Amino acid sequence: MGVVRVYLFLFLFLLLSVCCALETQSLLRLKESLTNSERALASWIPNVSPCSGSWTGVVCFDNVITGLHLSDLGLSGPIDVEALAEIHTLRTLSFVNNSFSGPIPQFNKLGSIKSLLLTQNNFSGSIASDFFSPLKSLKKLWLSGNNLTGSIPESLTELELLKELHLEFNSFTGRIPNLRQELRSLDVSNNKLEGPIPEKMGRFSARSFEGNEGLCGKPLEKTCDDVISTMLPAAGKVGEEEYESGWAKRVIVVMVVAAVAAVIFLFASSSSRRRREGDFRAVSRSSNAEEVVEVQVPSVRAERREVGGNNKRGEIVIVNDARGIFGLQDLMKATAEVLGNGGLGSAYKASMTNIGLSVVVKRMREMNKIGKDVFDAEMRQFGRLRHPNLITPLAYHYRREEKLLINEYMPKGSLFYVLHGDRGLSHSELTWRTRLKIVKGIARGLNFLYTEFSTYDLPHGNLKSSNVLLTNDYEPLLSDYAFQPLINPSVAVQALFAFKSPDYEQNQKVTQKTDVYCLGIIILEVITGKFPAQYHSNGMGGTDVVQLVHTATSEETEAELIDSELQSESSNSRNQMLKLLRIGAACTESNPEQRLKMKEAIRRIEEVKV
Helix, strand or coil: CCCHHHHHHHHHHHHHHHHHHHHHHHHHHHHCEEEEEEHHHHCCCCCCCHHHHCCCCCCEEEEEEEEECCCCCECCCCCCHHHCCCCCCCCCEEEECCCCEEECCCCCCCCCCCCCEECCCCCEEEECCCCCCCCCCCCCCCCCCCCCEECHHHHHHHHHCCEEECCCCEEEECCCCCCCCCEEEEEEECCEEECCHHHHHHHHHHHHCCCCCCEEEECCEEEEEEECCCCCCCCCCCCCHHHHHHHHHHHHHHHHHHHHHHHHHHHHHHCCCCCHHHCCCCCCCCCCHHHHHCCCCCCCCCCCCCCCCCCCCCCEECCCCCHHCCCCCHHHEEEEEEEEEEEEEEEEEECCCCEEEEEEEEEECCCCCHHHHHHHHHHHHHHHCCCCCCCCEEEEEECCEEEEEEECCCCCCHHHHHHHHHHHHHHHHHHHHHHHHHHHHHHHHHHHHHHHCCCCCCCCCCCCCEEEEECCCEEECCCCCCHHHHHHHHHHHHHHHHHHHHHHHHCCCCCCCHHHHHHHHHHHHHHHCCCCCCHCCCCCCCCCCHHHHHHHHCCCHHHHHHHHCCCCCCCCHHHHHHHHHHHHHHCCCCCCCHHCCCCHHHHHHHHHCC
């Protein structure tokens, strides 16, 4: 038996050696077919195993070739697909950001391929309708940033495992095939597509379809009954929930916007003091001025007094006079816009042109357990906060049924909006320097919060990109922080993003490390430019950025995740991007014990350089 085992071992050893030699020859043939490969693939040499770790772009697992990641190498020329087909274990293939041109090579001969990434080349021409039929294992197909024409191949509908499809920035024409797969990521923007968007794809953001004048249907503003209708103006910078609901909600916004300001402040009218439930009702702009309660607004520097003492119902209490003093009559004269509904309530923009100030009024109904004195003390504590990366409340109004919190309005909107809401407006300005500035500002704001609210389980608790406002020079301002102790517990679970983390979903518990997880989501969002699926309450649409990055880390393909908007940055900058991406990955470990502490995460972020 011992002799048999020795012979069997020798047989397997020789078999593996032969296979390895054949794969080496196949890769060398591929190298010969490519232009500029002598310099770019100088490490591909005979008599050295491709899995030795020295061959550029060769990915191995257990000494078996599983991937070729030949991105950013300046390669061109014909690609020897026959040589690639001889590597039967090949699963991922990336030629991202090279100079290949002409028709798409016959990659459909690689029947076991799972990931095919050809972004940012010069491939051109049409793709046969049945081209992808043999690729039954394909999960990721990225053809964006080429010059491809003709129809999107119908054979894509046959790929049951397909999860990511990116065809943006080509010249595809015709209709979008009815893809019924449960796609995690889809982008067909900036082509020449036309016709209705398939119903199942309506769950993706409008950004996935923009730049196609002939498309109609959800989530675009054009209905297919009237594809030439004029686009309605957006009511304001929106958070992710309004963004998901699309233009249908904006139609409602336009209808009600003229009456919003009066609706917001109904409770201030002395004639409405006894109205049931305290709901906002329509109030005429021509109401007698004497019916409006004059607001006595105490300065933040004034000696503190009890809220209930001499306050009239409808009083606005100033807790931060850095932007001046204003009252209810100023707000009644303001023009108003609906900004949207968030987890904590609805938000409105009021522009007080008479004093040159625009504010956001947040209407929050889920703080009913807080008495006047406690609420006043909390609001005044918020009003005393001063940090360049926090937005400090200006004023509040208290009623038992609901509370109003008034903040300064930021015209540029939120980080979420700039990343996902209007790419043409601001996205091109999001250079690596700007993105790093935003992430570092967020970290510094969190460092301040963790000092001020060190005893809280969640010093922030609702950290997501829609709660990171941006100044005109892209300085981030954290908002909606430290609300957890003020909100009814049953509502906090639904309203605060921290409760969407694995910590709560798996263990029904949140800690300060939950804020770290939320910070990690923002970092991954900023670097990849992708819409995190974690922001969707129904779990549909977007990209699971955590799974995406952790998978790429295990496969050593993180560089492929960097937002295409950043591809022109230097290699040194891309190394720093990868460093920040890995910090984001360390912040989003599903096990809190393995996750970075906030202090350590902030320290590492500060070490990242432009």
